Amino acid sequence: MKTTENSIYDSAKRGPVALEELRGIYQYRDLIFQLVRRDIVARYKRSVLGIAWTMLQPLGMMVILSLVFSNLFASVKGYPAYILSGLIAWTFFSQTTSAMISQIVWGGALLKQIYLPRTSFSVSAIGTGIVNLGFSLLTLILIMLIFGLPISWTIIFMPVSMLLLAAFALGVGLIISTMAIYFPDVAEMYAVVLVAWMYLTPIIYPESLVPEAYKFWIFNCNPMYYLVKVFRMPVFEGSLPDAQTMLIASGIAIFTLVFGWFFYSNKADEFAYHL
Amino acid sequence: MTIADNTPQTDPVIRLSDVSVRYRLPGERIHTLKEYVIRILQNKLQFKDFYALKNINLEINKGEIFGIIGRNGAGKSTLLKVISRVLIPTGGRVWIKGTVSPLLELGAGFHPELTGRENVFLNGTILGHPRREIEDHLEEIIEFSELRDFIDVPLRTYSSGMHARLGFASSTSWEPDILILDEVLSVGDEAFRKKCEARMRGFRSGGTTSILVSHTMDSILSLCKRAAWLDHGTIRMVGPSDEVIAAYRQAQAGA
Numbered sequence: 042m043k044t045t046e047n048s049i050y051d052s053a054k055r056g057p058v059a060l061e062e063l064r065g066i067y068q069y070r071d072l073i074f075q076l077v078r079r080d081i082v083a084r085y086k087r088s089v090l091g092i093a094w095t096m097l098q099p100l101g102m103m104v105i106l107s108l109v110f111s112n113l114f115a116s117v118k119g120y121p122a123y124i125l126s127g128l129i130a131w132t133f134f135s136q137t138t139s140a141m142i143s144q145i146v147w148g149g150a151l152l153k154q155i156y157l158p159r160t161s162f163s164v165s166a167i168g169t170g171i172v173n174l175g176f177s178l179l180t181l182i183l184i185m186l187i188f189g190l191p192i193s194w195t196i197i198f199m200p201v202s203m204l205l206l207a208a209f210a211l212g213v214g215l216i217i218s219t220m221a222i223y224f225p226d227v228a229e230m231y232a233v234v235l236v237a238w239m240y241l242t243p244i245i246y247p248e249s250l251v252p253e254a255y256k257f258w259i260f261n262c263n264p265m266y267y268l269v270k271v272f273r274m275p276v277f278e279g280s281l282p283d284a285q286t287m288l289i290a291s292g293i294a295i296f297t298l299v300f301g302w303f304f305y306s307n308k309a310d311e312f313a314y315h316l
Numbered sequence: 317m318t319i320a321d322n323t324p325q326t327d328p329v330i331r332l333s334d335v336s337v338r339y340r341l342p343g344e345r346i347h348t349l350k351e352y353v354i355r356i357l358q359n360k361l362q363f364k365d366f367y368a369l370k371n372i373n374l375e376i377n378k379g380e381i382f383g384i385i386g387r388n389g390a391g392k393s394t395l396l397k398v399i400s401r402v403l404i405p406t407g408g409r410v411w412i413k414g415t416v417s418p419l420l421e422l423g424a425g426f427h428p429e430l431t432g433r434e435n436v437f438l439n440g441t442i443l444g445h446p447r448r449e450i451e452d453h454l455e456e457i458i459e460f461s462e463l464r465d466f467i468d469v470p471l472r473t474y475s476s477g478m479h480a481r482l483g484f485a486s487s488t489s490w491e492p493d494i495l496i497l498d499e500v501l502s503v504g505d506e507a508f509r510k511k512c513e514a515r516m517r518g519f520r521s522g523g524t525t526s527i528l529v530s531h532t533m534d535s536i537l538s539l540c541k542r543a544a545w546l547d548h549g550t551i552r553m554v555g556p557s558d559e560v561i562a563a564y565r566q567a568q569a570g571a
Binding site for chain 1: 339347348349350352397400401402403404405408409410411412413414415416417418424425427429430434437438441442443444445446447470
């Protein structure tokens with residue numbers, strides 16, 4: 042028989058929930074791995090093109106957008122790669138956060154039956170997103186080579202950019218999915234917000250085109266502006282973000298993640314009452 | 317003969333003291349954030365309290381197979397959820413020693429596109445087992461499910477019988493300290509029920525505590541020494557299962 046004598050659960054003696062949740066995720070790390078694996082494998086098996094779809098979707102968007110806007114934004118050298126570099130960062134953000142909302146519904150059925158760390162499905166959604174983002178990055182490099190754009194050594198900075206983006210997405214996803222548990226209409230509102238947010242972030246248009254009057258709103262008040270910039274610079278522009286941009290981007294990412302984690306964990310005990 | 321004399325040692329592994337579960341139901345159904353905000357602004361947000369469990373005190377000892385009976389909506393499933401940490405009670409204290417494993421709906425978390433083997437790993441990690449432990453049990457699970465030839469094909473090609481066999485094998489190949497069975501004995505066919513009961517008796521000899529909820533009084537009588545009768549979220553009676561069942565039946569007949 043297993044020796045589990047020391048594993049005692051006492052509802053009156055629980056530690057801080059956010060830390061308990063963190064410990065839970067570590068204990069259930071194999072589950073996270075299996076969930077990520079499931080998402081990747083299921084997607085890969087479902088269609089002939091399999092994992093290629095991950096790359097084809099932003100690629101298709103890139104083609105359409107570059108055809109539509111290339112005259113307008115002719116000033117940008119390698120415009121399709123410019124779009125793609127912003128688009129894959131954005132796609133990662135929008136897909137993972139939306140996935141977290143739907144995962145909580147799917148996972149909710151399980152959470153009503155068995156104890157699991159409540160963040161399992163959110164963390165695994167980010168894991169799946171990172172794998173897909175890696176594939177998208179390869180596509181981007183390919184596109185840049187095709188367009189004859191130089192690949193700089195600064196590309197080794199990308200893991201940092203991806204990590205910051207992932208931290209921010211996890212934080213936002215946790216906040217939105219907590220709200221979506223109580224009010225299902227939040228999911229629909231969020232879908233609308235995402236569309237507007239994308240156009241308010243310099244993804245398909247160059248930064249230089251933003252009129253002076255809007256710069257404050259579009260740049261300074263938009264967390265995704267910094268995160269997309271930190272993602273785009275090392276790969277597309279071949280330069281590292283300056284210290285100020287880095288500081289703001291990491292500050293936003295870490296704050297959002299910590300806030301989201303606490304917000305979600307503190308409400309998590311109530312989820313089973315609402316799901 | 318009283319059961320108390322028969323119980324060799326009282327070594328509680330589950331202790332509930334004054335446990336209550338209160339649901340706050342909005343006076344009217346509010347489904348959207350918009351409505352919610354409007355109600356708050358109008359100061360018209362009212363809640364009705366509903367107690368699914370009220371002041372439950374219960375101790376269950378190591379190695380027991382404990383039965384829970386009661387009518388639909390009496391709070392049986394809620395009680396199991398409190399014990400398996402799914403619901404955190406709104407009042408009182410739950411103390412549990414050891415790992416708790418509910419026997420899930422067979423094949424919970426299975427994915428049709430994954431192979432049988434992949435699903436065993438997915439299901440096993442959902443039950444909280446590390447990968448290494450699942451690898452150790454894999455042979456036994458494949459053997460028990462009698463699916464060796466099909467273990468590497470996608471689950472969607474399985475018949476429903478094969479699906480159930482894999483689900484049962486992968487969720488009962490573990491020996492948890494506390495096993496929770498909610499009505500599972502009533503869903504399967506006769507053979508499945510036999511298999512399930514045999515496993516539970518096997519678990520008991522290994523020291524596993526089982527909690528069984530069932531409407532099938534015969535299962536409770538044959539498996540459990542002690543049982544509790546739940547009624548409207550409170551415990552009406554705890555004691556030897558034959559006495560509890562007799563009292564329950566009498567009340568049902570009178571009602």
